[in-house]
Structures are given as structure tokens and as C-alpha cells.
Amino acid sequence: MLSLSSICNEIKGCKKCDLHFSRKTAVCGVGYESASVMVIGEAPGSNEDQTGIPFVGRSGRLLDKMLMDTNMPRESVYISNAVRCRPKVGRAPKITEIRKCSPFLKDELNIIGPRFIIPMGNSALKSLGFVLKTDFGRVSEAWKKIYRINDMFIFPQFHPAAILRNPKLFHTMKDRFDLIRNFREDFENNKSWDYLNEKYGIIKIS
Numbered sequence: 001m002l003s004l005s006s007i008c009n010e011i012k013g014c015k016k017c018d019l020h021f022s023r024k025t026a027v028c029g030v031g032y033e034s035a036s037v038m039v040i041g042e043a044p045g046s047n048e049d050q051t052g053i054p055f056v057g058r059s060g061r062l063l064d065k066m067l068m069d070t071n072m073p074r075e076s077v078y079i080s081n082a083v084r085c086r087p088k089v090g091r092a093p094k095i096t097e098i099r100k101c102s103p104f105l106k107d108e109l110n111i112i113g114p115r116f117i118i119p120m121g122n123s124a125l126k127s128l129g130f131v132l133k134t135d136f137g138r139v140s141e142a143w144k145k146i147y148r149i150n151d152m153f154i155f156p157q158f159h160p161a162a163i164l165r166n167p168k169l170f171h172t173m174k175d176r177f178d179l180i181r182n183f184r185e186d187f188e189n190n191k192s193w194d195y196l197n198e199k200y201g202i203i204k205i206s
């Protein structure tokens with residue numbers, strides 16, 4: 001039967017794309033199996049490749065701060081990646097690599113069933129798009145939007161590494177995480193669909 005540990009075992013032995021040549025350690029998703037929030041990053045970096053844990057470098061510390069500041073400590077969310085093996089230094093995953101790795105994300109989504117999804121960066125948005133058969137476009141256009149697909153709400157967001165490269169984006173990211181917190185509170189307080197729609201301008205994709 002499919003489980004998070006069986007998915008992780010598959011990831012550890014996966015050779016579906018050329019990224020397995022450059023990895024030291026394939027990095028599985030981590031977190032709470034019944035998490036209502038799922039964060040999706042891009043790819044393991046050097047620290048993740050060494051430790052096998054997602055988001056443990058500088059980007060991870062920035063993400064942890066945002067999660068803590070908005071009542072979503074890391075232990076309460078599930079964290080995954082668009083690809084699970086580290087690309088060679090300095091390059092982003094290719095579309096073909098993201099596509100080949102996306103079934104792992106699909107399986108994780110099916111098991112966890114998160115209500116709120118935060119894809120961070122273009123690779124994460126692309127991977128989620130493959131799974132949900134939706135073209136979200138680029139994060140630079142999508143980051144102000146909230147999408148609803150079935151019972152899931154999707155909040156595209158810049159990748160923390162982009163904020164580290166361009167600190168001016170920090171407040172943008174912080175504002176979006178504050179909005180996600182407010183949205184979750186409203187949702188969990190059973191605010192009506194009309195109320196949510198008017199306040200947040202949700203884009204429904206069927």
C-alpha cells in the first residue's frame with residue numbers, strides 16, 4: 001500500500017532522470033502526514049543533498065521564520081520539492097526533470113490531502129501544474145493570486161532563495177504569508193464562501 005515511507009523508498013532508488021547522477025542523497029518530503037499545509041520548494045541544494053532533509057540551508061531558515069511568524073511551525077506542515085535530487089551547481093531543474101519527478105508529488109498530495117498549498121518558485125508551480133493539469137504560469141505573475149481547485153487553496157509564492165538574492169522581496173513574502181494566515185483563520189472560522197471570495201478574490205479552477 002502507498003505510504004509516505006514507500007514513496008520515500010522509491011525516491012531513494014529512483015533513476016528516472018539524469019539528476020540521479022549528480023545527487024549524493026535523494027531528498028524525500030518531510031512533515032506531518034495529516035498536515036493541512038503543504039509547502040513545495042524547487043530542488044535540494046548543497047545542505048539538503050548532504051543531509052537528505054529539505055530546506056535546511058539559508059533558504060530553509062528564512063522559510064522557518066515565515067512559517068513560525070504565521071503560526072505554521074515546520075512540524076505542522078509537510079514540505080516537499082519539485083525534484084528530489086540536486087541539479088549540478090547553479091542550474092534550475094529542467095522541465096523534463098520536473099515532469100518525471102511530479103508523480104511523487106501527486107502521491108504525496110493524495111496521501112496528505114492538504115487544504116492549503118504554497119508552491120515556492122517556478123519549478124514548484126510547474127510541478128504542481130503537472131499534477132493538477134493546470135498552467136499557473138510564472139510565479140512573477142501568479143504570486144498575487146489565490147487559486148481554488150476542488151477543496152485545495154493554492155498560494156503561489158517566491159522561493160526563499162529569490163528573497164535572499166533580492167532582499168527587497170522580503171516584505172512581499174512576509175505580506176503574503178500574513179495573508180495566508182488570515183485566510184486560514186477566516187476559513188477555519190467557517191466564513192462563507194461569498195465572504196472569502198470578496199475579501200481575497202479567489203480564482204476557481206474546475
Ligand code: SF4
Pocket residue numbers: 011014015016017018019020026083084085097100101
Ligand atoms: S529528480 Fe526525481 S525523477 Fe529525477 S532521479 Fe531524482 S527522484 Fe527520480
